[in-house]
Amino acid sequence: MNSFVARQPILDRSLRVFGYEILYRPTAVSEEALVSDGDSASLNVIQNIVLVIGCDRLTGGRKAFINFTRNLLLQDAAFYLPKELAVIEILEHVKVDPELMAACQRLKHAGYLIALDDFVLSRSEHHPIAQLADIVKVDFRLTTPEEHRAIVSRFGNGSRRFLAEKTETREEFQEALHAGYSLFQGYFFSKPTIIARKDIPVSKFNSLRMMRELHREDFPIEAIENVIRQDPSLVYKLLRYINSAFFGLRHKVTSIRHALALLGEKEVRKWATLTIYARVSKGQPEEVLRLSLLRAAFFESLAPYLNMAEEKPQLFLMGIFSLVDVLLGRPLEEALSEVPLSDDINHALLGGSNRYRPVFDLGTAYEKADWTRVFALCQKLSIHPRTVARLYLEAIEWTERIFLV
Known part of the structure; x- marks a missing residue:
């Protein structure tokens, strides 16, 4: 592993995942210093993504938006990437001339999608690229609402799509929708829409309580079996899960007890939690x-490296419940009060300072590709950054595998 790779979701108008922007940080010089000449380092990372990590592993088969410098475009480096998955993102500071346009035309003719990053109307030299691009990205924090609409009006056609970047609130998402944008990048979907004076549906509330019970230390496998037997949907999902191609069993499993025995208590608890949580998440964006x-998965995997191996279930729950405010449409403090979690989890999720909070901060910093903060937290937690990079990719792979079942 020669690079740190994170991904940020890009959603469509229905809040389904269209693809991910791949954000990477090469480590050709050191863990602490950024590489100033990004061309050769970025080329190494692109090759690493293809040969070592794999685009499909990173995105679950969705589009991968990958930044390209001028030199990499002229060197046809994009042809290392599969055209079915790659979106070639041209950085905003590239010099536009006939040579660059010819390189972009080669990509278009080969079937690649081209995106122009951080487009603004005042950069007239980028207008030819905007006319050529399949996707035009607009930073909603650096442009005005009038500019948002003007860009769509001037460069819109039947096939070109506009991506609203850095949409961090539901209001910005709605503004972009009304302005004609069809793709959206930002964490607006992870912010709760507060439902005033409305009770939590009983089924959702009971599911969250059941999830908490599944993770009690003294919860025997027989009790878990009884929980599953009371819910036909859980029975169906359990048998479908154990008989999936992932396990590769030679004989079909038709017994709940047999399925539980094959999985083991730890994996049963995890599976049941995920299944119930998927039910609770209905009505919210899949992302x-x-x-x-x-x-x-990421928080849990960190535990053995932080002398917290016995607390893996707690760290797993911290991740699962980190977006419970979005699910319930409640302020986070109120949402957490509805589910009996440990004081340590509640305190960490609410921003308090304890041994769990740096783990949470490390995860969210990695999501945002805030590499300076990632390295600082690695130092604080006494964990090697390369270990963190590997565990994060393994967590992505595990998460995508869950969605295939």
């Missing part, structure tokens, strides 16, 4: 569930 699972 909310995906992000929760990714956090849970």
